[in-house]
Amino acid sequence: MKHIWIALAATTLAAITPSAMAETDPQSGTTISAQTLVTAKVNGMVCDFCARAVTKVFGKEAAVENVHVDLDKGEIHVTLKSGAELSDERVASLVKKSGYDLVSIARDVA
Amino acid sequence: MKCIQYAGPVLAIGFAWSAFAAEARPVSYPGGWTAMQKNNGDFSSLHLHYSPTFRDSIGLYSERNWLGDWHFTGVQYNRLVKRWNRPNMQANLYVKAGAGQADPFRDGADVDVAGFVGVAADWETRRWFVSYEGRAYDLGFTQDARQAARIGVAPYIGDFGDLHTWLMLQVDNRPEAETPTTVTPLVRLFYDVQMLEIGYTPETEELMLNWIVRF
Numbered sequence: 001m002k003h004i005w006i007a008l009a010a011t012t013l014a015a016i017t018p019s020a021m022a023e024t025d026p027q028s029g030t031t032i033s034a035q036t037l038v039t040a041k042v043n044g045m046v047c048d049f050c051a052r053a054v055t056k057v058f059g060k061e062a063a064v065e066n067v068h069v070d071l072d073k074g075e076i077h078v079t080l081k082s083g084a085e086l087s088d089e090r091v092a093s094l095v096k097k098s099g100y101d102l103v104s105i106a107r108d109v110a
Numbered sequence: 111m112k113c114i115q116y117a118g119p120v121l122a123i124g125f126a127w128s129a130f131a132a133e134a135r136p137v138s139y140p141g142g143w144t145a146m147q148k149n150n151g152d153f154s155s156l157h158l159h160y161s162p163t164f165r166d167s168i169g170l171y172s173e174r175n176w177l178g179d180w181h182f183t184g185v186q187y188n189r190l191v192k193r194w195n196r197p198n199m200q201a202n203l204y205v206k207a208g209a210g211q212a213d214p215f216r217d218g219a220d221v222d223v224a225g226f227v228g229v230a231a232d233w234e235t236r237r238w239f240v241s242y243e244g245r246a247y248d249l250g251f252t253q254d255a256r257q258a259a260r261i262g263v264a265p266y267i268g269d270f271g272d273l274h275t276w277l278m279l280q281v282d283n284r285p286e287a288e289t290p291t292t293v294t295p296l297v298r299l300f301y302d303v304q305m306l307e308i309g310y311t312p313e314t315e316e317l318m319l320n321w322i323v324r325f
Contacts (some may be wrong), residue, residue: 015264044195053139101195
């Protein structure tokens with residue numbers, strides 16, 4: 001009985017820690033760590049040619065794995081490397097460096 | 111000095127396949143380099159600049175002016191004075207200044223200290239584009255001025271990464287030219303970090319072909 005409680009406690013603990021966000025690839029069996037998706041809504045991003053600045057500026061950040069620009073929505077989608085962080089202040093700074101005005105920031109974990 | 115004298119013909123050969131346009135945005139992202147080239151029957155130019163911030167760029171500017179028979183070579187500084195960012199549009203106001211030397215290549219006069227100042231503005235949405243640029247030169251042995259305005263429309267709205275197309279109309283005013291005011295229909299294409307412009311000026315029967323590369 002004691003072992004069952006320990007197992008349940010361990011399972012619960014695992015469920016509330018960040019590593020619980022990791023998933024296992026059913027094909028390879030390898031563990032895939034959770035990645036944070038940062039969405040920055042900006043004003044002024046109407047030109048593809050000029051929005052290249054976004055991919056260049058964000059792409060230089062060590063924490064950034066991928067950058068996608070949605071001109072229709074005026075959004076910058078940034079995928080962070082596993083376990084990496086990018087503060088809201090840093091995102092705001094990078095948006096300004098790119099030449100745009102930040103409206104809002106949203107975060108999701110994939 | 112000999113190198114500078116040879117620079118003109120070398121640039122002229124390089125420009126021969128290109129044409130002109132109202133200045134595209136003269137600043138880039140921090141750390142970005144840009145090569146901008148334009149040419150028409152009146153002048154050919156090459157501007158290579160570096161942007162330390164998104165508001166500034168500094169670089170080299172060379173212009174072979176066929177209309178005034180002079181060649182300017184110098185340093186150019188561009189400053190984004192004001193940018194208006196809105197949900198579906200952006201507008202910009204720039205000032206520019208250059209300092210260097212001008213070579214009156216056909217009358218044998220001496221090379222002179224020269225400079226220019228300019229102002230540029232643009233407004234664009236994903237569908238519409240309007241721009242203006244004015245520039246005035248003091249070349250020591252002569253003075254020059256010109257201005258250009260553009261209106262453009264995108265026939266389709268492309269996503270990020272697509273080939274983007276703009277149909278534009280440019281009006282140029284060069285008081286010293288035989289035909290002071292000309293209208294040039296043109297097509298602007300851009301893909302990734304390259305931009306290409308092709309047009310034709312019926313009044314002067316001149317072809318237009320410009321390019322910009324950011325790196």
